[in-house]
Amino acid sequence: MTAKSIFSTMICLKKPTNFGMPTLLEKPTLEQSLELCSELGLDFIELNMNLPEYQLANIDIPIVNKQLINSGKYITIHLDENLNVCDFNPAVATAYLNTVIQTIEFAKKVNAPIINMHMADGVYFTLPDKRVYLFDQYIEEYLSTLHSFRDSCDKAICGSNITVCIENTGIYHGFQQKGIDLLLESSNFALTYDIGHSFIGNDVDEAFIINRADKLRHMHIHDATTQNHHLSLGDGEIDIKSKLTLAQKYDCRCVLETKTVEGLRKSVAWINSNWKTL
Helix, strand or coil, X not given: CCHXXXXXXXXXXXXXXXXXXXXXXXXXXXXXXXXXXXXXXXCEEEEECCCHHXXXXXXXXXXXXXXXXHHCCEEEEECCCCCXXXXXXXXXXXXXXXXXXXXXXHHHHHCCCEEEEECCCCCEEECCCCEEEHHHHCHHHHHHHHHXXXXXXXXXXXXXXXXXXXXXXXCCXXXXXXXXXXXXCCCCEEEEEEHHHHHHCCCCCHHHHHCCHHHEEEEEECEECCCCEEECCCCCCCCHHHHHHHHHHCXXXXXXXXXCHHHHHHHHHHHHHHCCCC
């Protein structure tokens, strides 16, 4: 076999991108989501922990595992969007930290490889000439708390196959970029690239993410215009194929993050018509 044919074989054997769906209000239970996930030929579901159904106290782990085994699907986890582990009130920060640690324990039991989180902006003061974020004003305390948060997550993950991925939600402030870099010093932390959020924010965050692409593990894929995001693929202005190429290059899981069943069906149809995984 020639070197060229060996290289071609290696390309053909490259692992295809895994595509998943978000939790939809129309399909709030795991059983309903799994039925739709199977129907559409997707690989996984991202559980949204903002919903009452997915509060840890309301989840029956043996039933979840049975449903996942029977369906042949798996889950990733999206942490509560209100999460703020750096809140200056220690009782509040501790509650959020405990939520993350408990979620890591849940992820271990259901073999969820990804826990997705947002970086909180925190409170800001509006001055006559500018907006001052308290996390920026008290940057040392902010970074110290994140350092402790990282260490607690590292201890909880403890060699298991779980990665906490930090999602861009618009435009990262300087203090958040410093905080993310601190978290990324741990191999248990990585990045989620939400292409719609980036587009709405004039792709300000894209350079930050691409410069750390070796830490890219997860993507939220949805189309967008300058006014709207979470659109079905093909309904907006994003170069979707270039983003999927990036996902494949870095072996990222991709959530087709529309908000309705109809939108998800359209996105899956677009993938099937316009994208061929290797």
